[in-house]
């Protein structure tokens with residue numbers, strides 16, 4: 001049996017406190033197997049975004065564990081979470097979070113730059129139809 005790519009156990013996330021506290025996630029547990037496609041469905045306010053933020057290392061759960069590709073991400077410090085976001089988790093947001101001064105292909109390749117991937121390899125994985133050595137955009141017209 002293969003190990004789950006994502007394994008969530010008993011996670012909790014509460015916003016605020018006292019009588020106005022919102023329990024966005026209450027004791028959530030599930031596994032996602034590698035190579036599978038999963039849809040998270042629920043009405044507005046049911047906690048979908050909160051859950052995705054916790055799995056992707058953008059937010060921290062108040063309790064429980066989240067294992068992504070074998071690493072317990074609830075134990076990671078800020079640097080560790082940055083690495084997780086750089087190397088293992090991607091989001092396509094409802095509104096595009098593109099870097100406006102870069103072309104579409106350069107936006108796709110931006111994480112490879114952060115990971116210090118060599119130019120030739122970057123060009124192979126995210127072709128910009130420019131020589132790998134040329135990274136400057138043409139002047140705006």
Ligand SMILES: Nc1ncnc2c1ncn2[C@@H]1O[C@H](COP(=O)(O)OP(=O)(O)O)[C@@H](O)[C@H]1O
Pocket residue numbers: 015016022023024042043044045046047048049050051
């Ligand atoms: N940063 C926040 N501060 C306070 N409450 C929040 C915050 N983020 C989400 N919530 C609340 O948590 C609940 C779940 O929200 P969310 O995860 O955005 O749901 P969904 O994505 O399913 O619409 C909602 O009641 C929302 O108002």
Ligand SMILES: [Mg+2]
Pocket residue numbers: 048049050
């Ligand atoms: Mg949402």
